[in-house]
Amino acid sequence: MKPSHFLPAVLLALSVSVHAATVKDREGAVRGEKAKMENDTRWNWSDIDGGFRLAKTTGKPLLVVLRCVPCLSCAGIDASVLQEPELVPLLDQFVCVRVINANALDLAKFQFDYDLSFSAIMFNGDGTIYGRYGSWLHQKDPLNKTTASFKKALDATLAVHKGYPANKATLTGKQGGPTPYKTPVEFPTLAAKYPSKLDWEGKVMQSCVHCHMVGDAFRAHYRSQNKPVPVEWIYPQPSIETLGITLATDDIAKVEAVATDSPAAKAGVQTGDSFMSLNQQPLVSIADVSWILHRSPDSGSLPATLQRGGKETAVTLELPAGWRLKSDIGKRAGTWPMRAMAFGGMKMDDVPDEERATLGLNKDQMALRIMHVGQWGEHAKAKQAGFLKDDILVEVGDLKQRITESTIIGHLLQHHLPGEKLPAVVLRGGKRVELKLPQQ
Numbered sequence: 001m002k003p004s005h006f007l008p009a010v011l012l013a014l015s016v017s018v019h020a021a022t023v024k025d026r027e028g029a030v031r032g033e034k035a036k037m038e039n040d041t042r043w044n045w046s047d048i049d050g051g052f053r054l055a056k057t058t059g060k061p062l063l064v065v066l067r068c069v070p071c072l073s074c075a076g077i078d079a080s081v082l083q084e085p086e087l088v089p090l091l092d093q094f095v096c097v098r099v100i101n102a103n104a105l106d107l108a109k110f111q112f113d114y115d116l117s118f119s120a121i122m123f124n125g126d127g128t129i130y131g132r133y134g135s136w137l138h139q140k141d142p143l144n145k146t147t148a149s150f151k152k153a154l155d156a157t158l159a160v161h162k163g164y165p166a167n168k169a170t171l172t173g174k175q176g177g178p179t180p181y182k183t184p185v186e187f188p189t190l191a192a193k194y195p196s197k198l199d200w201e202g203k204v205m206q207s208c209v210h211c212h213m214v215g216d217a218f219r220a221h222y223r224s225q226n227k228p229v230p231v232e233w234i235y236p237q238p239s240i241e242t243l244g245i246t247l248a249t250d251d252i253a254k255v256e257a258v259a260t261d262s263p264a265a266k267a268g269v270q271t272g273d274s275f276m277s278l279n280q281q282p283l284v285s286i287a288d289v290s291w292i293l294h295r296s297p298d299s300g301s302l303p304a305t306l307q308r309g310g311k312e313t314a315v316t317l318e319l320p321a322g323w324r325l326k327s328d329i330g331k332r333a334g335t336w337p338m339r340a341m342a343f344g345g346m347k348m349d350d351v352p353d354e355e356r357a358t359l360g361l362n363k364d365q366m367a368l369r370i371m372h373v374g375q376w377g378e379h380a381k382a383k384q385a386g387f388l389k390d391d392i393l394v395e396v397g398d399l400k401q402r403i404t405e406s407t408i409i410g411h412l413l414q415h416h417l418p419g420e421k422l423p424a425v426v427l428r429g430g431k432r433v434e435l436k437l438p439q440q
Contacts, residue, residue, distance in 0.1 A: 055125030344382030345374025
């Protein structure tokens with residue numbers, strides 16, 4: 001496998017996804033951002049080191065906002081953060097830095113949900129991370145301009161900052177872990193094409209590392225060494241919905257619903273509860289919850305403190321074996337390269353129950369309709385192996401049971417390596433067709 005091929009291929013694949021919608025003049029948008037923001041009085045534009053120095057000098061916390069300017073996802077909240085008058089008193093209490101590319105990010109400090117096009121990390125001037133912010137609500141709706149959850153994240157960060165350094169021990173779990181390379185452009189998949197700084201004298205867009213490419217590079221790193229992709233990189237920054245909890249999108253971590261018979265229900269979590277801490281870490285946003293889950297074991301216990309009726313209540317969430325595999329990663333940008341690795345470039349959806357009956361399929365067996373077959377590079381391998389759009393995959397390797405696309409991606413990337421060709425069976429026109437599914 002040549003992992004460097006995945007990045008150009010994924011950009012082609014992303015063009016069919018609504019979540020990859022971009023402004024028409026991407027080059028102009030980036031240059032316009034520079035002209036508008038590089039002399040802004042509030043935002044230090046692309047100067048992270050300067051932001052840390054200023055935070056140390058002033059004693060203020062540091063807010064670093066990472067924004068993919070050409071991408072329309074999160075455009076609404078981005079505009080509000082820059083222009084909303086109600087945010088000014090909060091932002092004035094921070095040193096504010098704005099970053100529009102990931103080329104030279106210090107990966108020891110900047111570990112977050114790389115699939116989002118608007119994210120923020122809040123630091124102490126000494127580099128200690130206070131918390132993270134990122135919103136899938138805004139990612140799915142670029143017209144959504146609400147900043148309620150962002151304001152509450154900033155308020156909560158200021159409270160953590162006020163208690164620092166006495167509370168430093170509670171922040172240990174929020175800090176990043178070791179990485180194979182210091183910056184994104186040191187990964188082999190990115191080093192050959194991208195410089196450490198944007199090429200303002202040439203074609204800026206072609207020199208820009210997008211945040212989702214960082215996650216892609218991590219996965220390609222393991223795959224290029226003929227190793228299984230770690231489960232936390234297949235299902236990064238998982239939602240707490242995998243444990244049966246729906247959190248309100250306009251709050252820090254307020255429980256909106258609890259699924260019956262879920263790990264959350266068994267732990268005693270109730271609708272209306274607010275998580276004050278999880279795994280002994282203070283929370284500033286839903287993104288903090290996902291970070292804690294990202295760093296959690298494949299099974300085990302997570303202690304939590306809830307606020308209920310004005311009182312604090314302690315509960316323990318039990319992580320059942322395989323809990324991450326319940327994550328729905330279908331709409332993540334980073335899933336497209338994994339589809340190339342596991343499926344040779346196909347996208348699949350589970351066949352619903354009512355249609356299964358007409359096809360003579362039972363409710364417990366695999367039935368994944370092929371919705372898209374890639375046409376270029378590594379994303380064309382399934383096409384070359386004979387797979388067609390509208391085929392229904394009913395067997396692959398040792399798997400025959402009903403399974404989601406998200407779950408099967410995880411199974412294949414953990415249990416099979418590049419170069420393998422797995423026996424597969426599809427239904428085509430009511431007939432069984434035997435094929436070989438390439439692993440890359």
